[in-house]
Amino acid sequence: MEPRDQHHDPAFAVLHLLLKANPQAEEFVKHADLDETKVAELPDRMFAWPARRLFPINTPEATVLSSMYRQKCAAVPSEVDDNLRRAQEVYGVKDLLSTVKTAEAPPPITEDDFLLPQHKRLLVKTAADVKKAEEILLDQYPRLNIQDRATGFINLVKKARDFNVSLAPKTHQMAGMTVCTTKRAMDLIEARRCATKDPLFQTAYVKLAAALQGRAETLHDREELIELAEAVARIDKLAGLGKHYDKLMPDPIQTVFNTEKLAEEMVNLNGREVALSKLAAMPTTFWEDVIGPDMAAEITTGGGVDAAKLAQIVPTLPLDLRIILQHQIP
Secondary structure, three states, rough: OOOOOOOHHHHHEEEEEEEHOOOOOOOOOOOOOOOHHHHHHOHHEEEEEOOOOOOOOOOOOHHHHHHHOOOOOOOOHHHHHHHHHHHHHOOOOOOOOOOOOOOOOOOOOOOOHHEEEEOOEEOOOOOHHHHOOOOHHHHHHHHHHHHHHHHHHHHHHHHHHOOOOOOOOOHHHHHEEEOHHHHHHHHHHHHHHHOOOOHHHHHHHHHHHHOOOOOOOOEEEEEHHHHHHHHHHHHHHOOHHHHHHHEEOOOOOHHHOOOEEOOOOEEOOOEEEEEHHHHOOOOHHHHHHHHHHHHHHHHHEOOOOOHHHHHHHHHHHOOOHHHHHHHOOO
């Protein structure tokens, strides 16, 4: 509501509610001087909010009343609360107001609260903000440059985790958190080779595609895939192909993270990438046989295998045990 004090309260309707909520102050403020003529003559420094001449602090009674009215303000400059506290201490009324809770100013907005901090756009402070921002990003995606696309969606995923909000599969794709189908990526890189007439860039695209030749059908390593997307973006920029994004070809993010299937966390077993979920699905008796009862107990929680603990232990296992696991996991 619009900030008001005891001199901006028609019929003292707010004061009535404040006294009901703070009966310990009722007797003290009974003889407070509410003469508007006198308050109009006060210098600015006799108000806790001098810029707006609100919350007078010229007397102990005025200070108590102003402190009470401050409760009804959603937010005020920090200096207002500082001035009220000093006045309470000077007049010795701090104890009287000890049970009066003043409204806390909302935490300040920082760059981390924006999905696009470089532009101070897409403020996310609540779970509802997460879903609204997701709608805007998906809708505005074609209008964003590559850097903003990546930054916006990655920050959105982080916020969603903080507020425990589910996101659409498409959003995870844009954030670079999905599986890459190798053949699809190679085909899209080849399309770029055909789109440019410059032999230098054609050669660069051929080398990128060749790096994927002979790889697994799907790729999961996010760091490796991000490097690939960045390489595609660099060549696209030099070749002037950015103008074709969302028309003739997908941008580098969608080229590399070209499915909506979330990438599982993988662990390396003697050169073979295995989904952590598969390892965690093995019964505790299996792990007791492979790594021993004592170590198996360290990765077990509530009778089942804890995937997070398993992820920490598997890379430290001796080579012979990892070879056993490699052959035992389907």
